[in-house]
Amino acid sequence: MTAFMTPSSATPPEPEHRPADSLSRCPVHRHQYDGAAAATVDDAHAPGLAHHFESLGQQFSSAKLGMWIFLATELLLFGGLFCYYAVLRGNHPEVFAYGSQFLDTWLGATNTVVLIVSSMTMAMAVSFAQRGQRRPLVWCLAATLLGGGVFMGIKYVEYSHKIHDGLVWGRGFYAPPHVEPPAPSANEVEGDQAAPPPPPPPQFSAKTGESLWMATCRSCHGVAGEGIVGQGKDIRGSEFIASQSDEELVKFIKGGRMPFDKLNTTGLQMPPRGGNPTLKDDDLRHIVAYIRTFKAPEPVAPSEPDAPTEGAAEGAEAEPSAPPAGATAGEATASGAASSSAQSTEFYIPKSSIPNAAQGPRGISPRFRAQRVQPLIQPVAHHTEDPTRPANAHLYFNIYFLTTGLHGIHVLVGMLVIGWLLIGAVRGRYGPHRFTQVDLGGLYWHLVDLIWIFLFPLLYLI
Structure with missing residues (x-):
């Protein structure tokens, strides 16, 4: 028995000591390398760590600080546009009251819901990247990218409609509507003998x-x-x-x-x-x-007075009536001057250019009872012919296209970033130790959604 009682066998084996960072690699107690908890982890050779950073935690904090500084500059940019909006609306409130009626509130509300949902899916994508769940990460990034595409599609419908109707910025707002010339009939063009072209219109018509x-x-x-x-x-x-x-x-x-x-x-x-x-x-x-086509109004010949009757002739020859009893000399003089001025002054009231109000039907018409709708005023054919249009109405569409167009450019940039993140997620690039890019992309997308939350009520609702 003593042969087997060697010192090595008599001493019980020492427990295996794991390094301090072994819990970080445990699937249950895994630390996030991109967070502050990774400061104690020796990750000098961790994948994705740049050479000028000591740890992934330092790299994550530096990247997030840079992203917040960039977002602050974006807030300054749109903050200046919001100040311009406030000054313009304060000086021309009638322009905003007139221009907002050409916007489709339902399309704007739909875009608002789409961006809010896409912001939620982007936040879920960041959470799935931190937990290393690849498949949900891919689906959430794809849903966010789809939301951005739906938003831009709705904006395309809005923009195309307004450009077609001439509701644009600057001088184009006052351009008359374009009317297509009628196509030539078969009688005008027969075989190779085409009708002579019409004479060119005058230079200034x-x-x-x-x-x-x-x-x-x-x-x-x-x-x-x-x-x-x-x-x-x-x-x-x-x-x-x-x-x-x-x-x-x-x-x-x-x-x-x-x-x-x-x-x-x-x-x-x-x-x-x-x-x-x-x-x-x-x-x-x-x-x-x-x-030059205006013509002077024809003078109206004065109507001849009727032949005076015998009583009227006698009254005309009679002296003017005396002032009432008790009236002073000054009151009598003023009364005679007012009577003479009223007889010699002629007032000319020009015809108003504002059309008369529509004549409504008497009682309740059968059509109203059937449809429950009876429009009283028909809309004008084009805004350039609208007599209620205020001056400088184009200023509303200046601020509309400036703010929504710049926001749309930011949405397109965000879609490019999310598309790049989606490709990396499909390739398995992101996980618990590497999700900084997904987190920073989510911050940018949340800012884009937040700006639209302010633009929607300012342009569409008030």
Whole structure:
């Protein structure tokens, strides 16, 4: 027995000591290398660690700090746009009240729900990457990418509709609607003998000028130049216009006329270019061509008074009635002056350019009972012909396309990042020890969603 009682066998085997970081590699008690808990782990040779970092924890903290600084610059960018929105809305509230009616609230609400859901799937993707669940990570990234695609598809529908209707920024907002010319009939073109081409239209046509006039000048000078009280004078048969050449009139409209001008006979201001700075010189020439079509109103012959009767003749020859009893001499004089002024003063009230309100039916019509809907005012064919359109209405679509367009560019960039993350997830690149890229991509996508949360109510709801 003593032969077998060697020192080595008598001493019980020492327990195996694991390194301090063995628990980090245990599937149950695994630490996150990208978090602060990895500071005690010796990961100098860990995959994905850059040479200028001491640990994955330091690398993760540095990357996240850089991402937050970048997101702060994005907030400064959109914060400036929100300040511009506040100033513009404060100075022109009527422009926002008019322009918001052309937006589809349901499409904007749908995009809001889509981005909120995509933000949730992106947060789930970060969680699955930290836990090393590859398949759910791939599905969540794919769902987030799909949400971004749905958002951009809805924006494409909105943009295409507005561009088709001329609801754009700048000068294009006031352009008249484009009408396609009718196709030639079979009688006009037979065989090789085609009908001669129509003569080219004049360089500056009154037809085009009429559309520009209705969009800019009508609010002050009326439909046919008859003028509106307190806004603009009657220019039909104007000697000043007749004495000026077309180029002189264009120069006059470009400069306008101030109230303190000695040649101003109304005391009203005519703003340069009629208050529409987007009008070009050729547009003014079209307007001048339309002004040349105005005709002076025909004078109305005074009606002959009826033959006076015998009693009336006697009353005409009689002396004016005496002032009432008790009236002073000053009151009698004022009464006679007011009567004389009322007989000699003639008032001219020009016709308003605003159309009359629609005449509603009497009682309850059978059509209303059947459909439960009875529109009282039919919408206008085009916004350039809308008499209720305020001045500078294009400013609303300036801020609309600027903010939503810049946000759409950020959505496209986010989709590229998520697509790149999806490819890496499919290849098994991310796990508990390497999920920094997924986390930073999620931060960027959350910022994009947050900006839209502010844009939707500012543009679509209020």
